[in-house]
Amino acid sequence: MTRAAPDYRLVIFLVGLTQLIITVDFSIVTVALPSIGRQLHARPADLSWVLSAGALAGGGLLILAGRAADIFGQRLCLLVGLTLFGAGSLGAASSPDLPVLIAARVLQGVGGAVLGPANFSLINVLVPEGAPRRLAIGVFGLMQGVSLVIGLLIGGALTTHLGWRSVFLLNPPLALLAIAVALRCVPRPQSPPKLERDIDWLGAVLITTAMALLLLGVSAMGREGWTAPRPLAMLVSGIAVFALFFFAEGKARAPLAPLSIFRRRNYTAANVIMPLILVAVGGVFVLLSVYMQTSLKFTAQQSGLGMMPYAAAVMISGQALTPLMARLPNRVIVFAAAALLVLGVTLLAMLSQQPNYWIAIALGSVVTALGATTAFIALLAEATADIPAPQQGTASAVMFTFHAIGIPLGATVALSVLGLAGPTAGLAAFRDAYLVLAATVLLALVFGVFTLRPAPTAVAEAVAT
Secondary structure (H helix, E strand, C coil): CCCCCCCHHHHHHHHHHHHHHHHHHHHHHHHHHHHHHHHHCCCHHHHHHHHHHHHHHHHCCHHHHHHHHHHHCHHHHHHHHHHHHHHHHHHHHCCCCHHHHHHHHHHHHHHHHHHHHHHHHHHHHHCCCCHHHHHHHHHHHHHHHHHHHHHHHHHHHHHHHHCCHHHHCCHHHHHHHHHHHHHHHCCCCCCCCCHHHHCCHHHHHHHHHHHHHHHHHHHHHHHHCCCCHHHHHHHHHHHHHHHHHHHHHHHCCCCCCCHHHHHCHHHHHHHHHHHHHHHHHHHHHHHHHHHHHHCCCCCHHHHHHHCHHHHHHHHHHHHHHHHHHHHCCHHHHHHHHHHHHHHHHHHHHHHCCCCCHHHHHHHHHHHHHHHHHHHHHHHHHHHHCCCCHHHHHHHHHHHHHHHHHHHHHHHHHHHHHHHHHCCCCCHHHHHHHHHHHHHHHHHHHHHHHHHCCCCHHHHHHHHHC
């Protein structure tokens, strides 16, 4: 008897819900951070670990988690990841002091790392090609904007009226709902895993160490400066361990990240383009917040409201991408979206000289969000489209690993440019920071034009036509 195919509509709902759980965390905790600092008597330097602890723990485990999704199946990884994330949220809500809160955030980061690759790989594994898959990718993108709205608006309201602990209590009921849906629509793997053959423990240790060193280096660089010896040593060490990881993978019998996936030209190119785009995204998000609270003298709540055009544009682009992908190749969408992102960041650079919200923030942020979200989702779809199902988790995890590097690196770059300009630099410092970010996207666009190629199926269809 053949196993009945799962209802792809329920799978799409699960993908969107899980992505919401993962992505809302950053914005909602950012809003609550000042309140956490006041109640737990934490210094700003120590308080930054509330944000970075989860990223450091999760970023180092992403590829191992992706390989686990390929071995054990998406179902088990979703259940484990959701359980860890929910338990970490409960721990954070009941934390008596900062060290316990940071430990709970680490548990959330581990849960998020297990969730991310398994969740995205559901699209290519369980959702049929064509309109259903395009709809799934659109929902995936829509959740980026929805999470911003929930984080900036609902998070601010909860923190103001119920205290910062209440923002962490949003996750457990959502996680329970996602677990119930996963049990209903995600099938068990047909064959049991062979642990002794399929786990590359040396590769797991190397990639986790490399990611931890890189993310710690980026975090330290934001506090100590680009030329400080400690963060530079961490970055160099991280790159060296990364190189050792790829060397070890070439010799491993069952590699954690099979080097064969990098023989696909578009996949390898996407892993270079992705972090360059996300550097701009991370930098712009931080610059918008700082600009509103310094140059425009907005309060934290007002700056959250001021980000609503950006969030709305993210949601619109996620929805508009579905019909667009039915008409145009993904690579063409990536090129157009990257060009739109360059335009948006350049507008922010030029218009930031006018201390007016609608001119300096709203217009440029909308164009930036449209380009960034469209490029990100189309690039994910293009990179993983022809990856075999048994490698979808690993392939997604590698890309999300670069995602974990790009966002904090962009924030560090932006804040460093502002810092180099000095305390009296004014609006010119924001212009320079935006222009640096625009240059990284332009570099990504040029690289993509010369490296991304039409998929083999697209070539065959063009020849037939």
